[in-house]
Amino acid sequence: MVIDIHNHFFPATWPDLAERYGTPNWPWIKHTEPGKADIMVGERFFRHIDSACWDPEVRLQEMDRDGVEMQVISATPVLFAYDRPVEHALDCARLFNDAALELCRRGKGRLRSLCQVPLQDIDAACAELSRCKKAGHLGVQIGNHVGDKNLDDAGIVTFLHHCADESAAVLVHPWDMMSQARMPKYMMPWTVGMPAETQLAMVALVLSGAFDRLPANLQICFAHGGGSFAFLLGRLENAWHRHPVAQGTCQFPPSHYLNRFFVDSAVFDQHALQFLVATMGADQVMLGSDYPFPLGEERVGDLIRGSLLSQQAKTKLLGGNALRFLGLGEKSPGEKEAGVATASGELAHPSSEQLTYSSYLKIPQLLELQQPQSSPQHHDELLFIVVHQTYELWFKELLHDLDAVVANLQAAGAHPASRDEVYEAARLLRRCTEITRVLVEQFTILETMLPTHFLAFRDKLEPASGFQSEQFRELEFLCGLKDEKMLRYHKPTPEAHAQLERRLREPSLHSVFFEALRGLGKLGVFPEGATERERFDARARAVQSLYQDDRHHRDWIDVCERLTEFDELVVSWRLRHIQLVERTIGVNMGTGGSAGASYLKLTLEKKFFPELWEARTLLMK
Numbered sequence: 001m002v003i004d005i006h007n008h009f010f011p012a013t014w015p016d017l018a019e020r021y022g023t024p025n026w027p028w029i030k031h032t033e034p035g036k037a038d039i040m041v042g043e044r045f046f047r048h049i050d051s052a053c054w055d056p057e058v059r060l061q062e063m064d065r066d067g068v069e070m071q072v073i074s075a076t077p078v079l080f081a082y083d084r085p086v087e088h089a090l091d092c093a094r095l096f097n098d099a100a101l102e103l104c105r106r107g108k109g110r111l112r113s114l115c116q117v118p119l120q121d122i123d124a125a126c127a128e129l130s131r132c133k134k135a136g137h138l139g140v141q142i143g144n145h146v147g148d149k150n151l152d153d154a155g156i157v158t159f160l161h162h163c164a165d166e167s168a169a170v171l172v173h174p175w176d177m178m179s180q181a182r183m184p185k186y187m188m189p190w191t192v193g194m195p196a197e198t199q200l201a202m203v204a205l206v207l208s209g210a211f212d213r214l215p216a217n218l219q220i221c222f223a224h225g226g227g228s229f230a231f232l233l234g235r236l237e238n239a240w241h242r243h244p245v246a247q248g249t250c251q252f253p254p255s256h257y258l259n260r261f262f263v264d265s266a267v268f269d270q271h272a273l274q275f276l277v278a279t280m281g282a283d284q285v286m287l288g289s290d291y292p293f294p295l296g297e298e299r300v301g302d303l304i305r306g307s308l309l310s311q312q313a314k315t316k317l318l319g320g321n322a323l324r325f326l327g328l329g330e331k332s333p334g335e336k337e338a339g340v341a342t343a344s345g346e347l348a349h350p351s352s353e354q355l356t357y358s359s360y361l362k363i364p365q366l367l368e369l370q371q372p373q374s375s376p377q378h379h380d381e382l383l384f385i386v387v388h389q390t391y392e393l394w395f396k397e398l399l400h401d402l403d404a405v406v407a408n409l410q411a412a413g414a415h416p417a418s419r420d421e422v423y424e425a426a427r428l429l430r431r432c433t434e435i436t437r438v439l440v441e442q443f444t445i446l447e448t449m450l451p452t453h454f455l456a457f458r459d460k461l462e463p464a465s466g467f468q469s470e471q472f473r474e475l476e477f478l479c480g481l482k483d484e485k486m487l488r489y490h491k492p493t494p495e496a497h498a499q500l501e502r503r504l505r506e507p508s509l510h511s512v513f514f515e516a517l518r519g520l521g522k523l524g525v526f527p528e529g530a531t532e533r534e535r536f537d538a539r540a541r542a543v544q545s546l547y548q549d550d551r552h553h554r555d556w557i558d559v560c561e562r563l564t565e566f567d568e569l570v571v572s573w574r575l576r577h578i579q580l581v582e583r584t585i586g587v588n589m590g591t592g593g594s595a596g597a598s599y600l601k602l603t604l605e606k607k608f609f610p611e612l613w614e615a616r617t618l619l620m621k
């Protein structure tokens with residue numbers, strides 16, 4: 001299923017808006033020759049367009065040529081009219097929203113649409129969105145700002161809330177570019193202004209903490225690859241961690257929110273796409289072409305298809321993610337056709353999109369994910385897959401919770417007087433220890449598999465190995481055990497490699513914890529030239545001093561105890577894994593090429609927080 005979520009249309013004709021509203025400089029269409037037209041704004045030339053904009057036959061032919069099954073069309077920002085009186089902007093929105101539905105009606109179920117709304121008036125915008133959603137639009141395209149208001153404006157956030165309530169997808173499109181006086185030439189508003197505008201919108205929304213308040217079901221996408229956002233995320237993150245003013249009012253560092261929004265793929269360069277996917281994750285990028293405008297992708301989808309991304313990632317980018325964004329589930333365009341609206345604004349055959357247990361939890365997709373390699377299938381291979389997948393799901397949850405612990409400890413370090421974040425960190429750490437306890441226990445299930453049963457399908461697994469568990473390594477890096485050498489096992493999967501590189505660069509739980517103790521006044525600044533041993537001793541003494549003053553530091557001691565328990569449980573995990581390995585393959589080599597159990601025994605020495613253990617020794621002195 002290939003879905004293009006960012007492309008535009010213009011109707012072949014529309015009423016003379018200047019005459020209709022009695023004000024000048026409205027967009028109008030000047031047909032220049034058969035199949036060609038110019039969009040004018042008052043007397044000013046705006047853009048050459050062709051019949052692909054208004055003729056569904058032409059669109060469908062070009063979609064067939066490019067292998068695109070569905071387009072989600074939207075009008076063009078030049079029609080937003082956010083700076084006009086609301087009644088004119090609303091009337092204009094209605095004209096083009098109904099025209100979009102008419103185009104979709106003739107699109108054989110392969111064209112769907114996003115509406116536009118008069119965003120300068122939130123009540124009118126919400127009402128028009130609701131009308132359009134009922135009439136068959138899948139969501140709304142909005143500009144990235146309304147005059148001086150960015151997306152963090154309280155009214156606009158209310159509108160986004162309404163979109164979530166209406167299950168309406170939101171495409172944010174840059175428009176009305178900043179500093180146009182300094183960009184009169186070279187199409188700079190497009191090449192420079194648009195990326196900056198988009199980044200500005202995203203940064204405003206993230207740092208304002210809007211994502212902490214907006215419902216998680218809000219589906220929002222930023223066009224043009226999210227502009228400069230992904231490339232400059234490191235800069236934003238650095239500022240967030242190091243300067244209170246740059247933190248805004250969001251609870252977590254900016255990178256925490258990456259799974260809350262999508263970006264499209266309109267970046268026109270393989271390296272840029274690869275980087276975008278590595279930064280945002282393959283679940284958050286969708287095919288967007290800017291078709292059929294002159295700067296759009298010439299053969300829609302070629303950038304993704306020709307990339308080095310895995311087949312699985314390509315499938316997501318080309319359409320899988322769009323189904324999620326648009327709330328279309330896994331339904332085919334044929335099925336959706338039944339729900340396409342008529343121009344009069346009524347659904348021909350309303351389709352039920354109510355959430356069910358199965359659709360919410362993606363049960364059909366989940367149950368598709370166990371693909372044994374043995375043929376004929378060995379009975380125990382399913383167990384082997386299910387156990388590993390369960391581990392990976394819990395690793396995902398651990399990463400999610402530990403990231404939140406890091407953010408809480410960072411906040412606690414920055415505001416030592418406030419206790420809330422310390423309690424919250426301890427609470428989440430308790431969850432992590434409980435999960436890890438389950439992970440230790442879970443090996444027993446796999447031990448019901450006889451060694452001979454494993455050997456029956458083991459040769460099908462090579463060279464896949466636990467060494468390649470990206471999330472396990474992420475957990476180690478996040479907690480502070482950063483061993484760059486382990487990256488070599490992730491060369492075959494560039495996304496995993498990039499993600500681990502990012503984890504290497506990010507502050508670890510270990511470093512954030514001790515920074516927080518520094519904020520608390522328990523750990524001084526290390527003298528220049530201090531050896532690693534001296535730093536280690538100072539950190540252990542900082543912990544020791546917490547324990548010695550338990551009347552004042554119960555909350556921090558609780559955090560220390562949880563971290564110690566977590567450390568302990570991870571060692572138990574390593575030990576139980578080794579026992580499983582010995583029980584199953586004896587002292588033979590692993591599929592990843594290591595010496596097997598004897599290699600793994602070396603890892604038993606690894607601790608995330610050795611200072612917490614050293615403090616115990618110090619307390620007895």
Ligand code: HEM
Nearest residue numbers: 388391465466467469472581584590591592593594596603
């Ligand atoms: C029959 C069951 C299993 C056997 C025989 C086995 C064997 C091994 C071996 C020999 C290694 C060392 C690397 C290599 O040479 O491949 C390894 C590493 C690893 N395995 Fe397993 N394993 C089993 C089950 C599991 C399960 C259920 C998990 C759960 C996620 C798991 C996760 C890992 C991880 C994360 C590593 C890397 C450890 C590190 O680098 O410290 N393994 N495994």
